[in-house]
Structure formats: structure tokens, C-alpha cells
Amino acid sequence: MWQCKVCSLELASSHRYPCPYTDCPCTFDTWSKLLNHTYKSHSKQQTPKPVEVPTFQCHVCSCRELATERDFFQHINGHLRHDETVPCMFLGCTFKTNIHSTFNTHKNRKHKEHTLKDFKANVVSTSESVDTDHEYQTLSCGDAAEINLPNLIEEKIAGILLKLENIVHIPKAVIDEVLSELHYILSTASLPVTKAIVSDVFQSHKLQVEESVVDELSTVLCKSNPLGIAIAKDGPLATAYKRTQYIPLILGF
Structure with missing residues (x-):
């Protein structure tokens, strides 16, 4: 107080x-x-x-x-x-x-x-x-080829987290803990679900694929998620200190 x-x-x-x-x-x-x-x-x-x-x-x-x-x-x-x-x-x-x-x-x-x-x-x-609220329009395939989408997603996530910290005043330690749990869900807990989805897609197309290929593809999908990469323990948005480096970028400088 x-x-x-x-x-x-x-x-x-x-x-x-x-x-x-x-x-x-x-x-x-x-x-x-x-x-x-x-x-x-x-x-x-x-x-x-x-x-x-x-x-x-x-x-x-x-x-x-x-x-x-x-x-x-x-x-x-x-x-x-x-x-x-x-x-x-x-x-x-x-x-x-x-x-x-x-x-x-x-x-x-x-x-x-x-x-x-x-x-x-x-x-x-x-x-x-x-104006710190960047509006991202739906990108066509041609746009995606010219824009670094992972960086764009990373910037957008940084803007959301900075607003939660500095406008809504959610404690930084709470946000860090939530990001840690979210990364676990995206990279580890969701792996069996992703594997089941990939397997169902192959079966729906009547493709016979070895189990090891399904495992590898599912793992790559989980680990390559731009959100998961950004909030990983060593990622650019994992801590409040790292996120402050994005303020000039979010402001458009």
C-alpha cells in the first residue's frame, strides 16, 4: 500500500x-x-x-x-x-x-x-x-513470402504482454509464470494430441507412414510454433527484462 x-x-x-x-x-x-x-x-x-x-x-x-x-x-x-x-x-x-x-x-x-x-x-x-496498436491484416501467400512472419508474430505477442504489464498492471512475475506453463503446454503436453491429429490426416488420405515419421513430424510441429519459440525459457519474450527491449519497436521507432 x-x-x-x-x-x-x-x-x-x-x-x-x-x-x-x-x-x-x-x-x-x-x-x-x-x-x-x-x-x-x-x-x-x-x-x-x-x-x-x-x-x-x-x-x-x-x-x-x-x-x-x-x-x-x-x-x-x-x-x-x-x-x-x-x-x-x-x-x-x-x-x-x-x-x-x-x-x-x-x-x-x-x-x-x-x-x-x-x-x-x-x-x-x-x-x-x-498509436501502439498495430493492426495486422490477413496476409496472402505473396505477402508471406516478403514478410518475416515469425518476427511479426513475436512483435505482436510482445505488444500484448507489455500492455498486460504496463496498462492492466498484471505483475511481471505472474506473466512469467503463465508463459512458462504455456510453453510447457505448447511444446510437451500437446505432443500426443498433435501426433494423433497428424496420424489421422495421413489415414484420411490413405497414406501408409511409419510411426517414426509421425513422431518426428509431430515433434517438429510442436517445437517450431512461433509462440512457443518466443516464450521458451531462453526465448526473447521469456522475462520482463527481455520484453522491455521491444518497447521502441512496438511504438514504431
């Missing part, structure tokens, strides 16, 4: 996001600030497309720069746990309460389906940042 310097509320944890460039000492308290810094200070190689990034500010106290809607409501819950009265944050609604359960009931009944435009003006603000 740590205490917010702005409003004195106790929060679960604090997060600092270091700049991914090794010669830059800057760290930031929100993901959006890191993106803005990287865009403005390290964009000589390539200028990424700017997009509007929403940030939330508390309408009860002066706390600002809450990076996500989830962070905003966690902060609001802190006020309610301290029996502070919280006015509804949605447009046209005059509801207010200091009871946590009453607030959640109201929110789920009246504002369960909402967008950023439904918040009051003093709650959400937007700023220009960098």
Missing part, C-alpha cells in the same frame, strides 16, 4: 515506467506519459501516428492522470471506503452517495453500458500520444 501525495488516499501500489532507451534516465507515473515522452524525445528515426489518449481525473479530489478507466474507478472506490460522498460521474446524473455498495448498484443499473463521451467534462481529458 502507498499513500497518494495528492489526496492522501491509500492505493494498492505505485508504478513507474522507465524510458526504454538505455541512455535516457526518465521514468513516468503513467503509461500515456511514457508514450508521449518517447514520441516527443525519441522520434527521430520514425514519426509514429499520433492518436488521442484519454486520461481520467477525480471529480472529488484533485488527483489527475489516472491512466485507465479501471484506475479511475479504483480511485473512486478509495473515496467510498473512507465514507466520502461521491457524485455520479456521468452526464445528466445527479445521484450521489458515500456507500460503496450503493454506488456500484447505481452504476450497474444506470450506466452499465457507457462510452468515454458519457462522462462529465471534468472527468475525462484527451491528449495526443502514439
